[in-house]
Amino acid sequence: MRLNRQAEIAIGILVACARSPMRKITTLQAAETSATTKDHAAQVVNLLVHEGFLRTERGRGGGIALAVPATEILLGDVLRRVQPDLVRHAGRDDLSGHNATMPAFAAIVGAAEATFLTFMDRYSIADLISGPLQHASAGKQVPHLPCFDCGLVKSVRETESGRWPFVIEQARGASLPVQR
Incomplete structure (x- = not known):
């Protein structure tokens, strides 16, 4: 299990929007906050809008903002939607197709992956913007x-x-x- 860059950028963009709840931010601001290019940030913003985490407004005074409160955006949900291949076995009843030579190991990996997502579901984007x-x-x-x-x-x-x-x-x- 390893987070890809897209998942890191997605969480960074959501945090940037959560830190500015009273105003919309631009894709460029989101890119700078997430240490990525404007084009890559735009792709991730598009995905986050499609998944229902963000809303956008075009034109003068437009930008991106959270579509739901930061307290309702669970980190596990973001990872499931942005990086669906993060976990291969979690939630699967039939593990025989994966690593059939070592089914016990496949079951252990599946449990670890499910546990990871359950742990990530304990935290929301709001938890990431609290003061240090x-x-x-x-x-x-x-x-x-x-x-x-x-x-x-x-x-x-x-x-x-x-x-x-x-x-x-x-x-x-x-x-x-x-x-x-």
Whole structure:
């Protein structure tokens, strides 16, 4: 699973529009915010309009704006629509056609992909425009997101034992479902 450049640009454009809720922004402004060309931004804007995330207005005073509130645009929905090939197995009942020599591995990959999208559905574009907070241990500014407080998001290096069972035990302690 890897986000393509189009998905990154789409999220950047949606964030730029969410930061300017009282006015429309131009495609050029969206391109500059997303660090891409105006032509590439225009292609992504067209896709986002088609998918119902953005609305456009032509002419003097025109531009692009969110079609729905930023709190209703889930990151998982954006990724599903902008990069449909991001997950190959998620939501499929029949995994036999994919990696038939290792069906257990295909099932694990499918579960991981579904989990990724479920995790992304916890956050909206509105979460990406909130102000940064100082991260105590790293000394960096990072956005404060509720799930980042839980132990499941900690990297393996941050765990005491450096092993995944520690993270699984934290999940059990937090009464989150962990399937084996």
